[in-house]
Amino acid sequence: MAQSNPPFMSGVPELLLLRLLDQQEMYGYELVRSIRKVTGEAISLGEGVIYPVLHSLEKNGSLKSRRKAVGGRTRVYYALTRKGRDRLDKLRSDWRRIQGGISTALENPSHA
Amino acid sequence: MRDPDFTRLRQRLLESGIPTRHVGRTLDELQDHYRDLIDEATCDGESIDDARAQAAARLGDIDNVVAGMLACQNLRGWAYRYPRIAIFFYPLACLFALPAMPVIAGVSNAPLVARWGASLLLAGLFTATMLLVLQLSILFG
Numbered sequence: 001m002a003q004s005n006p007p008f009m010s011g012v013p014e015l016l017l018l019r020l021l022d023q024q025e026m027y028g029y030e031l032v033r034s035i036r037k038v039t040g041e042a043i044s045l046g047e048g049v050i051y052p053v054l055h056s057l058e059k060n061g062s063l064k065s066r067r068k069a070v071g072g073r074t075r076v077y078y079a080l081t082r083k084g085r086d087r088l089d090k091l092r093s094d095w096r097r098i099q100g101g102i103s104t105a106l107e108n109p110s111h112a
Numbered sequence: 113m114r115d116p117d118f119t120r121l122r123q124r125l126l127e128s129g130i131p132t133r134h135v136g137r138t139l140d141e142l143q144d145h146y147r148d149l150i151d152e153a154t155c156d157g158e159s160i161d162d163a164r165a166q167a168a169a170r171l172g173d174i175d176n177v178v179a180g181m182l183a184c185q186n187l188r189g190w191a192y193r194y195p196r197i198a199i200f201f202y203p204l205a206c207l208f209a210l211p212a213m214p215v216i217a218g219v220s221n222a223p224l225v226a227r228w229g230a231s232l233l234l235a236g237l238f239t240a241t242m243l244l245v246l247q248l249s250i251l252f253g
Binding site: 027028029032045046047048049051052053055056059060073074075076 | 116134137138140141142144145147148149170171172173174176177180181183184186187
């Protein structure tokens with residue numbers, strides 16, 4: 001079982017969702033499974049909290065959704081928009097900058 | 113093991129100013145997700161009770177879903193986001209909408225209004241005809 005995620009993980013679900021949806025459209029359950037898989041279960045979400053993030057991203061135009069009947073159920077599939085791709089690029093560069101800064105601080109604590 | 117309390121979740125989201133349409137969609141997706149989790153656990157060989165318990169645990173506390181929704185301000189209705197504006201806007205809107213109410217009511221009940229109008233027209237024509245006949249009978253009688 002993965003550990004619960006610390007508070008500084010705020011914003012990470014958004015980054016991961018955008019990254020996964022950049023590859024293909026997916027529905028909520030599929031997205032959570034993919035997050036567990038691609039992060040080696042290092043990131044474990046309370047799975048219900050994914051929907052506020054998805055809906056908020058859709059509302060601000062980063063995602064679009066469509067209903068699709070699959071196996072007798074109607075799924076809501078999400079896909080990335082042009083705006084979402086721009087948002088992903090920005091979040092990715094922010095993340096790399098922060099990650100670089102933290103790595104430097106951890107390796108050279110005397111300069112921190 | 114109890115299922116997640118989706119009724120309470122619905123109530124809490126509505127009370128927090130999430131629009132009804134959006135609440136319905138969120139619940140549909142969560143319930144589908146919950147069913148998928150149960151299916152996954154039963155496929156892994158769990159009993160139905162254990163599968164439901166695992167699914168509920170993985171879905172997480174519904175309070176977290178509510179908190180997540182409230183953290184996304186753009187998901188709330190505008191009156192909840194800008195309550196001060198709403199306090200002024202709603203009475204003003206009602207004041208301006210009041211004279212338009214009969215028109216709106218007429219449009220929304222158009223078939224009824226049309227039948228009522230046609231009945232009045234027929235009654236008027238009938239009365240006019242009767243008066244005409246009466247007048248003619250006085251003139252030529």
